[in-house]
Amino acid sequence: DTTLVSYGLDFTPQTRMEKVHAEARIAVPQAHLDFLAAGVLSHETETLFFAHAGIRPGVPLARQTEHDLLWIRQEFHAEIMPHPKLIVHGHTPVRQATHYGNRINLDTGAGYGDPLTVAVFEGADCWRLTAAGREPGAIGQRPTLLQGFRGPTEAKVPCAAPGGRMARPLEAYGTSML
Numbered sequence: 001d002t003t004l005v006s007y008g009l010d011f012t013p014q015t016r017m018e019k020v021h022a023e024a025r026i027a028v029p030q031a032h033l034d035f036l037a038a039g040v041l042s043h044e045t046e047t048l049f050f051a052h053a054g055i056r057p058g059v060p061l062a063r064q065t066e067h068d069l070l071w072i073r074q075e076f077h078a079e080i081m082p083h084p085k086l087i088v089h090g091h092t093p094v095r096q097a098t099h100y101g102n103r104i105n106l107d108t109g110a111g112y113g114d115p116l117t118v119a120v121f122e123g124a125d126c127w128r129l130t131a132a133g134r135e136p137g138a139i140g141q142r143p144t145l146l147q148g149f150r151g152p153t154e155a156k157v158p159c160a161a162p163g164g165r166m167a168r169p170l171e172a173y174g175t176s177m178l
Contacts, residue, residue, distance in 0.1 A: 004020065004024055004027075007024065007027040007028050008027050009023050009024060009027055011023075041066055041069045041070065042061075042064065042069055044061065044085070045085075045121070045123075046123070047085055047086060047123050047124040048085055048086050048087075048088055048121055048124065049061055049083070049084070049085040049086070049087050049088070050087075050088045050089070051064070051069045051087065051088075051089050052069060052070050052089065052090060052091050053068070053069060053070055053071050053072045053073065053076070053089060053090070053091035053092075054068070054069075054072045054073075054076035054077070054087055054089045054091065054103065055068060055069070055072065055076060055083065055087055056068040056072060056075060056076065057075060057076065057079040057081070057083065060084070061084055061085065070091075071091075073091070073092060076089075076103075077092070077100075079102065080101065080102065081102065082101075082102050083102050083103065086102065086103065086104065086124050087102065087103040087104070088103070088104050088106060088119075088121070089103060089104070089105055089106070089107070090105065090106055090107030091107060092105060092107060093107045093108065093109035093111075093112065093114070094107060094108060094109075095108070096108060096117075097117045097119070097128065104119075104126070106119055118130075120134055
């Protein structure tokens with residue numbers, strides 16, 4: 001709503017969506033629409049996969065759907081087995097950036113007025129970025145369940161079952177919090 005108001009639209013919850021859409025198509029400059037249309041839905045490195053909401057477990061990263069990359073929650077959050085890469089996502093606000101073993105949720109509620117979390121990644125290691133720079137000590141220790149991770153320490157944390165899942169702030173992994 002705030003974005004549409006910034007383009008000069010005036011509407012209420014009772015305004016028909018077709019009317020809002022038609023007014024938005026006129027108000028939003030074509031350059032802005034082109035910018036949004038050219039956006040990518042994910043970014044991938046050798047060890048990381050970035051997506052807004054997450055991925056559908058069991059589906060190859062190259063075959064993820066737009067809907068899942070933008071909207072998935074339950075199936076992704078419940079998955080405790082390793083993904084092909086460490087998944088970095090948001091879409092579901094958490095009190096603080098949290099490492100779940102096979103994924104890191106960086107959404108700390110900035111869309112709701114809470115602080116934005118900024119992170120720096122080098123391989124599978126990551127640091128919280130503050131005004132003073134990187135917080136000391138790498139974070140992002142993946143449990144032994146996830147093969148191939150090498151972090152600055154040998155701290156190992158097992159994954160738990162969904163009911164007892166270790167949805168832990170990154171500081172609980174024995175390193176600084178993201």
